[in-house]
Amino acid sequence: MALVSIITPSWNVERFIEETVASVLVQTFRDWELLIADDCSTDRTPAIVAEIGARDPRVKLIRMPKNGGPALARQAAIDNAxxxxxxxxxSDDLWLPTKLEHQLSFARDKRAALSYTAFRRIDEANTMAGRLIxxxxxxxxxxxxxxxxxxxxxxxxxRQISGPVAMTNExxxxFCLWLSILRRGHIAHGLNEDLARYRVRGSSVSSRPVRSAKWVWNIYRNVEHLPLLKSAWCFGHWSARAWLKRRQF
Incomplete structure (x- = not known):
């Protein structure tokens, strides 16, 4: 039984999935399984994953019965973890080779239900974009x-500390998942070490700030059920931080 289960939804990412998986295969920490829940891709994504899985059984393909979006795909992977x-x-992002090793050591030291790290952005050609986040x-x-x-x-x-882990189909x-964990009284701990590469594509959520803002407002009001004034207060702070982060690109 693997100590770490890596949760990856995929949909039509034949250009990137092999490189993403390769960044897991070279991890210095080896006791992992990679669960790739494919959301009915129409390109070669599932075939590529299956080919890699035939060579390394730690890479496991889960085929979704119908296209339902990343939340349901993540949940399918979690259910099999x-x-x-x-x-x-x-499925288009990358880890640096020591990501799991360093973060696991950090999480154990902090007894963290949830931890996170610094990262850098890259574009579709793997060119570094902006400074360390x-x-x-x-x-x-x-x-x-x-x-x-x-x-x-x-x-x-x-999961031994966090309690149940379930995605919200929003x-x-x-963001809904992190909030659900911290709502129980846990504190998330940040490791300020550059360990990952977030790929920004033209079709990515980060390229659609208005849609992102609508999603966050919906989470405040309809998922977290915050009062209107608290929602507005939080949204103002969130918007300012999101703007500053985009300026770092």
Whole structure:
């Protein structure tokens, strides 16, 4: 049974999936399984994953019965996960080789239900874009409501500490998950070390700030059920931080 289960939804990423998987295969920490839940891709994505899995059985393909979006694909991977720890890696992003080793050591030292790391952005051609995106040392539930610091590809959840892990089928389902963990009273811990590469594509959520803002507002009001004034207060802080982060690109 693997100690770390890596959760990866995929859909039509034949250009990037092999490189993403390769960044897992070279991890200095080896006790992992990679669960790739393919959301009915129409390109060669599932075939590429299956070919890699035939060579390394730690790479496991899960085929979704119908296209339902990343939240449902992530949940399918979580439902099949064996590991105590859940790490999240989207299908076009990359990890540096020591990501799991360093973050696991950090998470154990902090006894962190949820931890996250610094990262850098890259474009579709793997060109570095912008400076290191640094992270705060700690985030509580109330602080995370106003913050954009936990990037999906940097998150690590210790299920023995966090309690149940379930995705919410909303835009920014990852943000919903982090909030659900911290709402229980946990503190998220940040490792300010450059360990990941977040790929920005023309079709990515980060390229659509208006849609992103609508999703966050919906989470405040309809998922977290915050009062209107608190929602507005948190949204103002979140918007300012999101703007500053985009300027770093």
């Amino acid at each position: 064996e590991g105590r720890y859940l790490a999240f890696l989207d 640094e992270v705060p040392a700690e985030l509580s539930y109330d602080q995370l409501l106003k913050n954009t610091s936990i990037a999906t590809l940097t998150a690590l959840v210790d 835009g920014y389902d990852d």
